Amino acid sequence: MSAPAPPMHSPAARAMAERLGLTMGRANLEAYADTLLALAREDHRIMAVTSDSRGSGKLGPFGQALPTQIVEVGIAEQNLVGIAAGLAACGKKPFATSPACFVTARSLEQVKNDICYSDVPAVVVGISAGVSYGALGSTHHSLHDFAALRAIHNIAIVAPADNAETIAAVRLAAAAAHPVYLRFGKAAMHDLPPAIGGAPFAFGRARALREGTDAAILATGETVIHAVLASAALAEEGIRCRVVSMPTVRPLDGDAVLAAGRECGAVVVAEEHCVHGGLGEACATLLLTSRLSVPFTIAALPDADTVTGSQADIFRHYGLTMEGLAERVRGLLR
Amino acid sequence: MTRSPLSDRDLLRKSIEYRRDTLRAIVEAGAGHTGGSLSCIDILNVLYNRVLRITPENWSSAVRDRYVQSKGHSVEALYVVLADQGFYPRDQINTLCQYRSPYIGHPTRKVPGIEMNTGALGHGLPICVGMALAAQRDGHDARVFTLLGDGELAEGSNWEAAMAAAHHRLDNLTAIVDHNTLQITGATRDVCSNEPLDAKFAAFGWHVRQVNGHDLAALKAAFTDPGPPGVPVCVIADTIKGRGVSFMEGVLKWHHGVPSADEHARAEGEFSAALAAWESSR
Numbered sequence: 001m002s003a004p005a006p007p008m009h010s011p012a013a014r015a016m017a018e019r020l021g022l023t024m025g026r027a028n029l030e031a032y033a034d035t036l037l038a039l040a041r042e043d044h045r046i047m048a049v050t051s052d053s054r055g056s057g058k059l060g061p062f063g064q065a066l067p068t069q070i071v072e073v074g075i076a077e078q079n080l081v082g083i084a085a086g087l088a089a090c091g092k093k094p095f096a097t098s099p100a101c102f103v104t105a106r107s108l109e110q111v112k113n114d115i116c117y118s119d120v121p122a123v124v125v126g127i128s129a130g131v132s133y134g135a136l137g138s139t140h141h142s143l144h145d146f147a148a149l150r151a152i153h154n155i156a157i158v159a160p161a162d163n164a165e166t167i168a169a170v171r172l173a174a175a176a177a178h179p180v181y182l183r184f185g186k187a188a189m190h191d192l193p194p195a196i197g198g199a200p201f202a203f204g205r206a207r208a209l210r211e212g213t214d215a216a217i218l219a220t221g222e223t224v225i226h227a228v229l230a231s232a233a234l235a236e237e238g239i240r241c242r243v244v245s246m247p248t249v250r251p252l253d254g255d256a257v258l259a260a261g262r263e264c265g266a267v268v269v270a271e272e273h274c275v276h277g278g279l280g281e282a283c284a285t286l287l288l289t290s291r292l293s294v295p296f297t298i299a300a301l302p303d304a305d306t307v308t309g310s311q312a313d314i315f316r317h318y319g320l321t322m323e324g325l326a327e328r329v330r331g332l333l334r
Numbered sequence: 335m336t337r338s339p340l341s342d343r344d345l346l347r348k349s350i351e352y353r354r355d356t357l358r359a360i361v362e363a364g365a366g367h368t369g370g371s372l373s374c375i376d377i378l379n380v381l382y383n384r385v386l387r388i389t390p391e392n393w394s395s396a397v398r399d400r401y402v403q404s405k406g407h408s409v410e411a412l413y414v415v416l417a418d419q420g421f422y423p424r425d426q427i428n429t430l431c432q433y434r435s436p437y438i439g440h441p442t443r444k445v446p447g448i449e450m451n452t453g454a455l456g457h458g459l460p461i462c463v464g465m466a467l468a469a470q471r472d473g474h475d476a477r478v479f480t481l482l483g484d485g486e487l488a489e490g491s492n493w494e495a496a497m498a499a500a501h502h503r504l505d506n507l508t509a510i511v512d513h514n515t516l517q518i519t520g521a522t523r524d525v526c527s528n529e530p531l532d533a534k535f536a537a538f539g540w541h542v543r544q545v546n547g548h549d550l551a552a553l554k555a556a557f558t559d560p561g562p563p564g565v566p567v568c569v570i571a572d573t574i575k576g577r578g579v580s581f582m583e584g585v586l587k588w589h590h591g592v593p594s595a596d597e598h599a600r601a602e603g604e605f606s607a608a609l610a611a612w613e614s615s616r
Contacts, residue, residue, distance in 0.1 A: 047471075068471055071502075079460045079494035086464020089450060091396050094464075109454055110491075114461055118443060118451040 008187060008312045009229070013322040016229045017190055025191045028184035028222075029127055031163040033058035035170040036095055040069050045093045046174060047071060051080040056186075057097040057127050077107040081124065085114035088122040093174060100126025100142035100183055101133070108148055115179045116154040123173045123180045129159070130222065130272030131306070131314045132185035143301050145183060146249050147277025155179040156203050157249040159221030159272075162192045165247050168201035176203075183221065185272075187311055190225045192245065203248045206256035212240030215329045216260035219270040220246045220279050223299070226315070227270050229322035234329055241329055249279045257283045261292040266332035270299040270325055272315075295332040299325055340383055345550050347612050348418070349379050353578040354605040355414045355424070361598050363410075363430035365439065369575035369588040371411035373514040373547070374481060377571055378415045380553040381479060390420050390446065397474045400465045402450050404458020405483035405512060406440040407590075413437055413445065421447035456489025458482060459509055463495045466507040466566075479508045479557070485517030487528045493538065500539025503564035508557060509540075511568065513547065514575035518589050535568040547571030579604055 009017065025031070040046035040062065048059050048070045063070040071087070073079045077098055084096035096103065103126050104111065115122045126145055133140035149157050158173070158180060160166040166184060173180040195207035209224070210231045219227040224245045231241040242264055244256050249271075260267050267287070269280035280298030287294060299320060307317050315321055319328065340348065352375045360366030382388070387399045403412050410430065417424040422445070429435035436444035440453030450461055458480040469476040482492065499507050511531060519525045528534070532542045541561040545552040556569045575589070576582030579601045582591075593601060 071467055073494070073498050074501075076494035076498070078456075078491040079463070079498055082457055082460025082491065082495065083464035083467065083498065085450070086461040086466075087468050088464075089461070090400070090465050090468035092464075092468050110457065110460070113451060113454050114457055 006310050006312045008315070010321065010323065013229050016232050016322060020193065020228070020232055022190045022193065025163040025189050027186050027188050028160055028163060028166040029186045030058050031166040032125070032170055032182070032184065033062060035167045037062045037065060039171065039174050040066055043093065043174065044069065045091060047087055047092050047094045049073065049080055049084045049087070049094045049096045051075055051077050051098045053098045053127070056099065059097060077102045078110050081107040081110035082114050084122045085110065085118060085120050088115070088120035089118070093121060093123070095123045095125050097125040097127060099133070099140065100129035100145050101140050104142060104145035104148055111149070111155070112152045116152050119154055119178060121177050121179065123176070123182060126181065126183040128186050129183040130185055131311050132187065134309050134311045134314045137308055138306055141306060143274040143306065146271070146273050146279065149181055150250055150277060150282065155181050156251065157181050158203065158247055159183045159249060160247050161221055161224035161245050162189045164191065165201055165245070169247060172201070172203060185222050185311065187222070189222060192224060192228060201247065204251035204253055206253035207245045207247070208242065209245055210241065210243040212242040213263050213265070214240045215266040215268065215333060216242035216244060216264040217268045217270055217325060217329065218244045218246050218257065218260060218279070218283060220249055221272050223270040223272055223320050226321050226325055230325035230329065233322055233326045239329065239333065246279060249282065252282050252286065254286055257286050258290055258292065261287045261290070261294045264294070266295040266329060268297055268299055268325060268328045268332065270320060272320065273300050275300045275302055297328055297332060299328050342551070345379060345383055347609065348383060349376050349550070350578070350605055350608045350612065352379060352411065352414050352418070354602065356411045357579070357593070357598065357601055359410050359414060359427045359430050360592055362428055363432070364592055365431050366410045366592060367407040367590045368592065369516065369582060370405060370483065370512065370514065371408040372577045372579065372582065373573040373575045374405070374408050374512045375411050375577070376548045376550060377481060377510055377512065377553060378411055380550055380557060382415050382419055384554050385557045386479065388447070393447070397476050399476050400449055400462065400478045402452060402458045402462050402465070402480045403441050404452055404455065404480050405486055406452035409439060409441050412441060416445070416447040419447065455483065455486040456491040459492050459495040462507055462509070463499050463502070463504065466499070466504040467502060469506055470502070470504060475506070477506050477508065479510060481510045481512060483517070484511055484513045484515060484528065484531065485522050485525070487511070487531065488526055496535065496538040496540065499566040504566045505561060505564050507566040509566065509568045511570045512573055513570050514573045516575045516584070516586055516589065520586060531570055539565065540568040541565045542568045542570065544570040544572065547573035548577060
C-alpha cells in the first residue's frame with residue numbers, strides 16, 4: 001500500500017498529454033469529497049454515511065465541519081445502505097460512501113430493495129472502484145458493479161472520468177429524485193478536453209471529446225483519458241478516431257452509441273469492468289437490436305483470474321492504455 | 335395520540351375482526367402467510383389504535399411516526415389494519431395477489447399507508463435506524479417502530495443495526511419481535527437457535543421488555559412506557575403462531591397454509607363465537 005504508485009501513463013502517453021495541453025487534476029475522490037462538503041453546507045438534508053470509510057472517502061473534513069450531517073455505522077455495509085434508505089425515506093439526502101467492491105456486493109440486496117425498489121433518493125457512492133485497489137486482490141476489485149446494477153431497475157449508474165465530470169455528477173446526484181450510483185477511483189486524473197459543442201454534463205448524455213469517423217472509442221470512467229490519448233496517437237497515423245465519454249452507463253445515451261455505429265468504421269468500448277454486463281455489452285445490445293453491424297470490441301477486463309498490481313499495472317496488462325486502445329482500433333480496421 | 339375513540343373493550347373486538355378479515359383475505363387470494371399474520375394481529379392492533387401517530391390525514395407530514403414491517407410476509411394482517419385505519423376501502427384487499435393488484439404478498443409503497451417495500455428479511459431494522467436517526471438529528475419527537483420475526487433474527491444485518499442503534503442512542507426506536515418461536519422449517523430453537531433473545535438484545539445495548547404478545551394492555555405499556563434515555567427499546571412479544579384459530583395455533587403447517595373451505599368455515603365459526611362472547615361480556 002505504501003509503495004509509490006507507478007505512473008499511470010507511459011512516457012509516450014505522458015508526452016502526448018502534454019502535447020494536447022491536458023493538465024493533471026486531483027483524484028475524482030477528492031473532487032467528490034470537496035463538492036459534497038460544499039453542497040452540504042448549503043443543504044442540510046445532505047448527509048454522508050460511512051462504514052469506517054470516512055478516511056478512504058476523504059470525508060474527514062466533512063465530518064469535522066458538519067458533525068450532525070455525517071453518520072458512522074462501522075464496518076457494516078448492509079447496515080450502511082439500509083440506514084441510508086431510512087434517512088432518504090425521511091427527507092434526507094444520504095450519500096452512502098464505501099469501497100465499490102463492498103457496497104455493490106455485500107449490500108447489493110439493500111441497494112436493490114431498500115433503495116431501488118422502495119425508490120428513495122439515496123446516493124450510493126462506490127469509492128476506489130474498478131481496480132483502484134489493484135494490489136489488494138479480487139476481494140477489493142469491483143469489476144461486477146455495472147453488471148449487477150444494470151440488472152436492477154431504478155438506479156442511475158454514473159462513472160465520471162475527470163474532476164469536472166465528478167463535480168457535475170455529484171451536483172446532479174444531490175438534486176436527483178431517484179437512486180444514483182456514483183463510482184470512481186482514487187488516482188489523480190487528467191482534466192479532459194472540453195466537450196465538443198460545449199455539451200453540458202447530464203445523466204443520459206454522452207460527451208464527444210474528439211471528432212472522427214474512421215473509428216470511435218466509447219469510454220467511461222477512468223479509461224476515458226486513455227481513449228483521448230489513443231485517438232491523438234492514431235491521428236498521427238492519419239486515423240481519425242472519435243472519442244465519446246459515457247459517464248452514465250445508465251441512462252445510456254443511445255443516440256451517441258448509434259451515431260458511432262452508423263458513422264464510424266469501427267467501435268471500441270473501453271471500461272474498467274469485466275467484459276460481461278457493463279457498458280460494452282450495453283452498447284453491443286443496442287447496436288445489434290438496432291440492426292447496426294459494425295466492427296466492434298470491448299476493451300475491459302476478461303472473465304479470468306485478474307492479475308494484481310497497481311491500477312496502472314493492471315491497465316497496462318489488459319491494454320487499457322493509450323497504446324493498448326490504439327492497437328484495438330487498428331485491429332478492428334485491419 | 336389516540337386517533338380512534340375505541341375503548342379498551344372495543345380494542346378486544348378489533349383483534350377478533352382483524353383475524354377474521356385476515357383469514358378471509360388469505361382464503362380469497364388462495365395464498366398468504368397465515369400463521370405469522372395471526373400471531374402479530376394484537377401487536378398491529380395496539381400499534382395502530384393506541385400508539386402510532388400515523389393516519390391518512392398526517393401521512394404527508396415529515397414528523398409522523400414510522401412503522402416498517404420487517405417481517406413483510408405477514409402483510410395480509412397489515413393490509414387489514416390499514417384498511418380499518420381508513421387508508422383505503424376494505425374491499426381493495428379482495429384483489430390480494432391478483433394480476434396487477436398493488437396488494438401483493440409483501441408490503442409495497444404502492445399501497446397507501448405502507449412506509450417501505452419489505453419482504454426480504456433483515457431489512458427493516460437498518461431502515462428504521464436511518465429513520466430514527468433522521469428524527470433525532472432533526473430534533474423532533476417522531477417514534478419509529480419495526481416488527482421483526484424471531485426466525486428473521488438469524489439475518490446478520492439485524493445485529494449490525496442493533497449495534498448501531500445503541501451506539502447512536504436511538505431512544506426513539508422500538509424493535510418488536512413477534513416471538514412465535516416457529517419458522518418455516520420448524521421450531522426456531524431447533525432450526526438455528528437465536529435464544530436467549532432478551533440477553534442478546536441487552537448485550538447489544540437495548541432496553542428489553544418481554545411481554546405476552548396477545549395481552550393488549552401489556553403491549554400498550556411496552557410500547558409507550560418511557561425507557562432509559564438514549565437507549566433503544568426491544569419488545570419481545572411472546573406470541574402463538576396461528577393465534578385465534580384453535581387448529582392453527584402452534585401448528586407448523588399454517589406458516590403459509592391456506593385453509594380449505596371446511597377449515598375456513600370452522601375458523602369463521604370460532605370468530606363468530608369469539609365475537610358473541612365479546613358481546614355477552616358487556
